[in-house]
Amino acid sequence: MTTPAHVAxxxxxxxxxxxxxxxxLALGLKEDEYARIREILGRRxxxxxxxxxxxxxxxxxxxxxxxxxxxxxxDKTVAxxxxxxxxxxxxxxxxxxxxxxxxVAFKVESHxxxxxxxxYQGAATGVGGIxxxxxxxxxxxxxxxxxxxxxxxxxxxTARVVHGVxxxxxxxxxxxxxxxxxxxxxxxxxYQRNPLVNALCVGVLRHEDIHLANAEGxxxxxxxxxxxxxxDGIGGASILASETFDADxxxxxxxxxxxxxxxxxxxxxxxxxxxxxxxxxxxxxxxxAGISCATSELASNGEGGMHVxxxxxxxxxPSLTAGEILMSESQERMMAVVAPDKLEEFLAxxxxxxxxxxxxxxxxxxxxxxxxxxxxxxxxxxxRTVAHDGPVYDRPYARPAWxxxxxxxxxxxxxxxxxxxxxxAQVLTLxxxxxxxxxxxxxxxxxxxxxxxTALAQPDDAGVIRVDEETGLGVALSTDANxxxxxxxxxxxxxxxLAEAYRNVATVGARPLAVTDCLNFGSPExxxxxxxxxxxxxxxxxxxxxxGVPVTGGNVSLYNSTLAGEVGIGHMDASIxxxxxxxxxxxxxxxxxxxxxxxxxxxxxxxxLGTTRTELSGSxxxxxxxxxxxxxxxxxxxxxxxxxxxILINASRDGLVDAAHDxxxxxxxxxxxDSVLRYGVGARIRLDELCERDGVDxxxxxxxxxxxxxxxxxxxxxxxxxxxxxxxRDFPTLRIGVSEGHDGGARLNIEDQFALPLDELREAHxxxxxxxxx
Numbered sequence: 129m130t131t132p133a134h135v136a137x138x139x140x141x142x143x144x145x146x147x148x149x150x151x152x153l154a155l156g157l158k159e160d161e162y163a164r165i166r167e168i169l170g171r172r173x174x175x176x177x178x179x180x181x182x183x184x185x186x187x188x189x190x191x192x193x194x195x196x197x198x199x200x201x202x203d204k205t206v207a208x209x210x211x212x213x214x215x216x217x218x219x220x221x222x223x224x225x226x227x228x229x230x231x232v233a234f235k236v237e238s239h240x241x242x243x244x245x246x247x248y249q250g251a252a253t254g255v256g257g258i259x260x261x262x263x264x265x266x267x268x269x270x271x272x273x274x275x276x277x278x279x280x281x282x283x284x285x286t287a288r289v290v291h292g293v294x295x296x297x298x299x300x301x302x303x304x305x306x307x308x309x310x311x312x313x314x315x316x317x318x319y320q321r322n323p324l325v326n327a328l329c330v331g332v333l334r335h336e337d338i339h340l341a342n343a344e345g346x347x348x349x350x351x352x353x354x355x356x357x358x359x360d361g362i363g364g365a366s367i368l369a370s371e372t373f374d375a376d377x378x379x380x381x382x383x384x385x386x387x388x389x390x391x392x393x394x395x396x397x398x399x400x401x402x403x404x405x406x407x408x409x410x411x412x413x414x415x416x417a418g419i420s421c422a423t424s425e426l427a428s429n430g431e432g433g434m435h436v437x438x439x440x441x442x443x444x445x446p447s448l449t450a451g452e453i454l455m456s457e458s459q460e461r462m463m464a465v466v467a468p469d470k471l472e473e474f475l476a477x478x479x480x481x482x483x484x485x486x487x488x489x490x491x492x493x494x495x496x497x498x499x500x501x502x503x504x505x506x507x508x509x510x511x512r513t514v515a516h517d518g519p520v521y522d523r524p525y526a527r528p529a530w531x532x533x534x535x536x537x538x539x540x541x542x543x544x545x546x547x548x549x550x551x552x553a554q555v556l557t558l559x560x561x562x563x564x565x566x567x568x569x570x571x572x573x574x575x576x577x578x579x580x581x582t583a584l585a586q587p588d589d590a591g592v593i594r595v596d597e598e599t600g601l602g603v604a605l606s607t608d609a610n611x612x613x614x615x616x617x618x619x620x621x622x623x624x625x626l627a628e629a630y631r632n633v634a635t636v637g638a639r640p641l642a643v644t645d646c647l648n649f650g651s652p653e654x655x656x657x658x659x660x661x662x663x664x665x666x667x668x669x670x671x672x673x674x675x676g677v678p679v680t681g682g683n684v685s686l687y688n689s690t691l692a693g694e695v696g697i698g699h700m701d702a703s704i705x706x707x708x709x710x711x712x713x714x715x716x717x718x719x720x721x722x723x724x725x726x727x728x729x730x731x732x733x734x735x736x737l738g739t740t741r742t743e744l745s746g747s748x749x750x751x752x753x754x755x756x757x758x759x760x761x762x763x764x765x766x767x768x769x770x771x772x773x774x775i776l777i778n779a780s781r782d783g784l785v786d787a788a789h790d791x792x793x794x795x796x797x798x799x800x801x802d803s804v805l806r807y808g809v810g811a812r813i814r815l816d817e818l819c820e821r822d823g824v825d826x827x828x829x830x831x832x833x834x835x836x837x838x839x840x841x842x843x844x845x846x847x848x849x850x851x852x853x854x855x856x857r858d859f860p861t862l863r864i865g866v867s868e869g870h871d872g873g874a875r876l877n878i879e880d881q882f883a884l885p886l887d888e889l890r891e892a893h894x895x896x897x898x899x900x901x902x
Contacts, residue, residue: 222680247292267331309591361457538759611705637780650703726806
């Protein structure tokens with residue numbers, strides 16, 4: 129039997145109608161999960177309770193397939209790694225101490241599935257959601273970053289997604305007045321129907337201003353403020369972000385939220401004034417799962433309970449049912465816990481900012497979350513069973529049957545260019561390829577310098593933001609990932625992502641402090657994809673422990689496996705290339721001493737730090753020149769990464785280098801190209817000594833993607849001090865050239881091989897994205 133539409137499905141009615149049929153399968157719940165809900169409640173759930181459990185027990189909200197493995201991040205965080213950690217995993221964002229009483233909140237999250245369905249709003253609301261997470265900690269947002277992955281650049285649908293996502297990220301962030309200081313843009317056929325849109329936000333606050341989202345204090349009021357609740361985003365977390373797209377299922381378009389950056393800007397200022405006035409006990413943003421999430425998490429995090437009168441929620445659409453109100457993911461909304469004697473002052477602040485506000489409930493001492501709608505009790509649950517004690521699965525996983533064959537097919541045996549003409553041609557081909565070409569077409573749509581505190585931004589190795597105007601104290605951030613490396617070896621690929629982000633932060637002169645991550649993988653119901661996820665988590669946790677940087681929080685995005693419907697579960701191409709995005713935050717005592725990625729003057733000595741090995745598997749060269757993916761990724765030497773980082777940090781602090789740039793995708797030739805094009809000053813480079821020392825040929829010297837390497841530009845007067853710094857740490861260091869030439873006569877001259885005028889280099893490097901996207 130089903131409940132008639134005109135009958136309110138109250139708790140009392142649910143007890144009286146145990147056999148009533150509810151659409152739990154349509155809401156994403158499995159048979160056994162629904163049975164467990166009935167067991168917890170001792171009855172069938174009401175329609176409203178079912179709505180809450182369905183969104184909060186979704187993969188996106190509950191981490192039910194990954195939680196067991198994510199515990200490694202906490203288990204492997206030793207005491208020394210907590211020195212700067214103020215708030216860790218479990219809150220809206222991690223918070224770290226950066227000195228002088230300042231703290232930084234930062235986090236990265238995904239908005240992948242919505243960004244395929246409706247690219248502009250999916251990307252825009254992804255930015256809005258991560259910004260609200262930072263606000264909820266009591267911090268003022270000061271910068272954003274984005275990690276973007278799209279399908280093949282020449283696929284007919286890619287332009288639709290690219291234009292929408294880039295416009296959404298830029299439009300929302302620019303309207304908020306937040307600089308976009310970095311990220312990545314990559315193209316690969318594996319992301320064709322599963323683009324990745326990962327957004328990071330960083331905010332600053334004083335130590336005493338940290339706020340946690342807990343509902344405590346019996347009698348305290350629960351206040352919903354911000355935008356009104358509408359029908360957009362209903363079921364987004366349970367259906368859109370927790371399943372694989374299926375052409376046979378109905379359109380998911382109604383599940384995409386609609387953002388209003390101008391409302392969010394007002395909300396930022398309003399929240400900060402509320403914090404400053406000390407009139408809130410805590411604030412929770414409403415993102416995935418909306419009111420269901422905010423009420424259950426606030427109540428679960430506290431020591432009591434909560435009662436809500438749902439009819440007090442301000443609506444854009446009065447036809448919404450109680451379940452739809454609970455599930456709505458309408459944007460730009462916050463929920464606050466306010467002491468009764470502070471309520472009048474709270475309402476005065478929200479009125480000042482013209483932010484609509486409604487008192488919808490209060491904190492109780494019952495230990496229950498109860499919700500009434502027009503006098504009818506529609507929810508009566510233990511909030512922990514909704515928010516924190518959902519199912520935890522030990523999914524089966526195993527090394528894929530195709531993995532051995534993939535690893536056996538290495539790129540080191542592929543033919544490499546031997547003549548100067550071949551080298552020159554392949555260099556130009558690589559530099560014009562989608563993943564090495566200039567991303568200025570994207571980043572020029574973002575405001576990188578609004579607020580006036582940006583010390584570095586793309587195309588430099590890390591974004592750098594000044595925190596304290598008087599002292600120059602600041603932070604550096606880099607986010608990195610390599611899906612090709614991770615497909616070849618998920619354990620190593622995750623470590624490579626951390627190593628590169630760590631290296632980028634050190635390259636600009638910052639001391640790495642902490643990590644946030646966004647783990648983008650396929651279906652957890654596919655043993656192959658689950659193995660990739662487990663391996664990546666283990667590798668990342670082990671590497672964080674070795675480098676001494678704790679994971680402060682992040683996000684897991686699963687079911688990025690649309691192609692499984694075409695090729696079948698167990699096929700090598702069933703899922704996206706597994707893509708663990710790793711963000712590293714570092715601190716600088718004075719942002720005036722940062723190192724840019726390129727040199728601005730002639731006569732600087734160019735040094736290569738680190739060892740070059742014949743490591744071409746998974747490289748951009750193997751992809752672009754040979755359409756090849758196979759073998760093993762470059763080895764990860766975390767001890768070398770740490771030593772290199774110390775050298776780069778000390779050299780920047782002591783003024784020994786004028787520029788520094790890490791080597792990663794594209795190898796040495798890509799880094800040299802970036803450096804000469806940064807300020808239009810060329811370079812003369814010799815590779816013979818490098819080839820002899822490391823036992824590699826010229827092509828390998830240029831295209832290898834070995835880790836723990838960087839190039840630096842050293843003033844002649846500082847060469848001895850710099851050489852002593854490297855020698856004291858016994859780190860491989862080689863002088864490979866000098867900066868020379870500027871304006872129209874500048875060239876990148878690889879002696880005895882080829883010389884490329886900077887104009888030709890620039891044309892090859894910058895034409896690709898405009899050619900495809902206008």
